[in-house]
């Protein structure tokens with residue numbers, strides 16, 4: 107762990123990036139092709155300004171929201187990200203413990219370096235926590251079904267079906283450095299050893315287990331027939347797909363572009379959020395990830411119609427910086443910052459955060475009301 111003060115997520119990114127080997131750092135931090143979307147995911151939050159209401163009693167604020175029938179401490183959860191043992195040997199176990207300690211929920215990647223049972227147990231030993239299981243449509247349906255059944259038996263509350271990855275994105279940075287997962291780090295959820303994963307990465311990339319012939323009709327009714335868990339779609343960017351998710355009876359969507367790692371030059375998630383939330387009309391849960399790096403980003407996402415935000419890279423940076431404690435630090439930074447943003451904006455409960463709390467800069471004009 108480095109000695110400098112880590113006060114914000116940018117500090118954490120810097121500290122972690124100094125610790126990580128260059129190829130791993132680039133694998134974590136990069137996006138696809140020209141890196142347009144990975145950058146814009148964060149910078150697009152800067153279009154918005156918060157309009158505070160003053161002289162309001164904010165001595166007691168509640169930052170809690172209810173998710174999977176339990177309150178979480180604030181509207182932020184940790185996105186599923188693969189290969190967390192590349193950041194710290196404890197990998198997903200540390201993330202699960204940190205989420206439990208902070209009172210929030212965790213997404214488990216199909217490419218986790220620990221089993222779903224180990225990850226859920228590690229968190230539950232610390233405190234109440236819910237997990238969701240991230241899933242790809244797979245060519246091997248039997249294996250996909252085994253993943254779902256084990257996740258359900260381990261207590262996961264939902265499947266997050268990642269819909270944006272029929273094939274892998276174009277990752278120049280990863281390919282330049284020849285990134286490969288370290289030997290000895292297995293992927294038990296997809297039932298692969300590190301050697302098999304290395305071979306696969308060489309041959310045709312991680313996504314070769316995914317099914318490029320997936321479809322709503324093939325996946326959703328089948329998933330519904332094999333599990334009672336909630337079904338969420340991760341990787342939605344259009345109101346049309348929100349509508350389709352509703353038609354298929356899905357429980358929620360994550361507005362996501364995979365942190366800019368799949369199709370580059372898709373819009374920043376915060377830029378499509380208002381239209382997606384409007385299309386949902388309360389019929390399906392709308393969450394968002396991509397570029398969330400501060401309490402005011404969370405505040406803005408909620409004002410624009412999201413129920414909850416998720417973060418990927420900040421968790422990886424926390425892990426690399428100091429394992430479980432690093433992820434706890436990341437979650438605490440965002441919690442304190444979000445709570446303070448609410449107080450300074452004059453909101454004492456989540457339901458008071460609305461579009462009227464925001465102004466926007468449009469095409470170099472003056473600040474406009476939304």
Ligand SMILES: Cc1cc2nc3c(=O)[nH]c(=O)nc-3n(C[C@H](O)[C@H](O)[C@H](O)COP(=O)(O)O)c2cc1C
Pocket residue numbers: 133134135147185186187188215216217240268340362363364365366367395396397398416417418419420422
């Ligand atoms: C290193 C890395 C690995 C990831 N692995 C997965 C994965 O296995 N499955 C998945 O659905 N998303 C994966 N994601 C995407 C995240 O779930 C999430 O959508 C994204 O990181 C959010 O953007 P942010 O990193 O800017 O917060 C990964 C992201 C990163 C950075």
Ligand SMILES: O=C(O)C(=O)c1ccccc1
Pocket residue numbers: 187188189217312364367
């Ligand atoms: O790199 C990614 O974005 C990703 O989704 C992934 C998939 C498999 C293993 C590691 C990461």
